[in-house]
Structures are given as structure tokens and as C-alpha cells.
Amino acid sequence: MSRPGPRERLLEAASDLTYEHGVHVGVDAILKRADVARRSLYQHFGGKDGLIAETLATAGLDARYRQVMDGAGDDPRDRVLAVFDALDEITTRPTFRGCRYTAADLALTDRDHPAHAEVRAYKERLRGLFEDELRRHGHPEPGFGADQILVLIDGVLAHAVTRPGAHPARAARAMAEAVLDRRG
């Protein structure tokens, strides 16, 4: 019955609160939500910046992409398109608040904030994910195609913040189909 340690509780609280209120949430709010002593935060993460960065690193959102694709079978085309079907569902939820990585990258104007490296690493992992699918699919330029998919995903997540009713994921899905039509 032992609840997770202070470190894990801090990461979860930070993940929830930064998604809901942005990276500018106060440390006090995070501590309260995590039910953790002030000191533990600085012990484990060195400060707020470290906690934010580690939160992004630990989020492991790319695993969810993998999961969505695995649920769509083996065909790379089905697997990639399933991502946009999932995005349409996610972006129309009332709790949707945009992409936490993009939001963090935009909000943290200090160029050498440790979070920026985590965002870059995340998006490059995603790129590798789609590059593999496109290569299996027989796409002539898997790298370029992967960048196209990434642009579509970021576009959906960004646009849905302002106009979720426009269903940007459906618009993007049609373009993804065009990307997938290039093969051989």
C-alpha cells in the first residue's frame, strides 16, 4: 500500500499541473499537489528547472504513439493513419490543452533551459519512429516523409488549441494519406 516516493509524486504532480496551467505554475502548487516537502524538490531535481526538464523526459509520450500504432496492426499505412484518428479524438476532448512539448519550448524563452534538450530529443525520437514505418512502407524518402508527418502532428496539436471544432486531425489525415501514397 506504500505510495510512490517523493520523487515520483513530484514528477506526476508537475506533469499534471504544467499541462493544465503551463510551465509557469508555482512551485508551491506542485508541492501541495504532490504532498511533498519543499526540500525534497531541491534534493532530487536541484530546482524547478530540473523538475520541469525531468518531467518532460519521463513523460514518455512517444510510447503512446507506439501503442496507438500497435493497436492498428502491421501495415505501416494503417499504423500511421491510426495516429491521426487518435489525434482527432484527443484534440476534441475538453481537457485537451495542446502539446506539452511545444508549449514548454515556446514558454521557456531562456535559450539554455534544460527542457529544450528534452523537447528536441522527444521530437527526434518521434521522427525515428515514423521514419521506420515509412521505410517499411517503401517510401522513397523516409526521412523527408517523417518530417512531413511531424509537421502534420505539430500542426494538428497547435491548431486544435485555437480551433478544435475545425477537426484539424481530419484535415491532416488526408494529407498523411498523400504522403503515404508515395512509394516505390
Place this chain on the structure above:
Amino acid sequence: MSRPGPRERLLEAASDLTYEHGVHVGVDAILKRADVARRSLYQHFGGKDGLIAETLATAGLDARYRQVMDGAGDDPRDRVLAVFDALDEITTRPTFRGCRYTAADLALTDRDHPAHAEVRAYKERLRGLFEDELRRHGHPEPGFGADQILVLIDGVLAHAVTRPGAHPARAARAMAEAVLDRRG
């Protein structure tokens, strides 16, 4: 030789500083940059929120899209593609900091901040712009196509914050061509 009034100076200072440091810049920094008395801000805009909102409303970035398209001639296809050529140039500039509208929408988690309405209005104006082009072009679904272009643009601006070297605008341009190939 008279310099612009306090209102105009505030708008320009706020525009510069919010783009460079996000909407969380301090009021003091804006006042200092604008060389304006504290009181004038609250006289003209009622508060920081009003200034931020009015800054977005006044920015008139959609006029720049029009300008780029007008420089590309009359053919709707050339005009739309010119936007992505311009985006490639803009997003690789060292001063590029992302889309100010998307950034504001993500950073202001208070759902009824007056800035949100300005962002929505801006993106809907943009949609109308592209819808007109696509209709002239003979696109079968100008509204849907315009949403696709908007997703591409937001995707480019969002992705370029993290990976400008990937030239997302070029990846998007290829997809825009596919959108424009649908006609009749």
C-alpha cells in the same frame, strides 16, 4: 518629428517583448521599453491583459500573408506556395521565436483571457484568405483545403521552434502542392 503617442509606443514595445520573452514579460519591462508612464498603460488598455489582447489584434500579421501572396502574381497556386517559401526563410532566421498567436494561446491558461478571442479571430481571417485562393483555384472543397493549409502553417511554425534545421516549411510545401493538385 513627434514620436508616436504612448498608446502606440506601448503596443510596439509589447509586441517586441512578448515575442521575444513570451506573454509573461513583466509590465515594468514593457513600460521601460516604451518609455511610458505606468499610468498610461492602465488608462489606455485597462491592464496588462488588455494590452496583450490589443497587441495581437493590432499586429495584423494576416496583412503580411497577403503581401507575400501579392508578390507572387495572380495564380492561386503560386500565391499559396509562396507562403511556404517565405516561411522557410522566416523560420530559419536566428530571431525566429515561433508563432506569437499560438504561443499566446498556449501560455494563457486562463480560458477567458481576452487574447484568446483575438487569436481565434486571426486564424479565422487566415482561413478566409486561403479559402478564397482555393476557390479561385477550383478546389472542390475550399473550406477543407483552407483548414489543411492552416494545419501546415501552424505545424511549420511550431516544429521550427524545436528543429529549424529540419526545414519544416519545405516538407510542408510539398504537402501544400498535393492539396493544390486537387481541382475540378
Place this chain on the structure above:
DNA sequence: GGCGACGTATACCGATCGTTCTATCTATTG
């Protein structure tokens, strides 16, 4: 001349920010 609107300058407000500190409690380990 005198009025009122506008602009400036600066002091000040309470609140919150991220961080450091001291002190106490608890659990494991030798």
C-alpha cells in the same frame, strides 16, 4: 485666465515567485 484631459514620475500595496534555512521526525542499517 482657467479649466480639464493627458502624460510623467515615483512611491507603495499585497501577493507570489523560486530558493535557502533550521528544526524535527522516521526509517534503515551497522
Place this chain on the structure above:
DNA sequence: CAATAGATAGAACGATCGGTATACGTCGCC
């Protein structure tokens, strides 16, 4: 048992936040 490491609780730090108040100066206009 004693020793130590980790966690908790909470006060306090200086800095900054957005916003208000006071006082003074400068215009245009009737």
C-alpha cells in the same frame, strides 16, 4: 542501541509580479 540518511514542516529570504495612489507638469480649448 546508536548512527545516519531521507523526508517533513514551516519560517524566512530577496526579488518581482500586476495594480493603485499621489503629486507634478504640460498641453489644447472654451
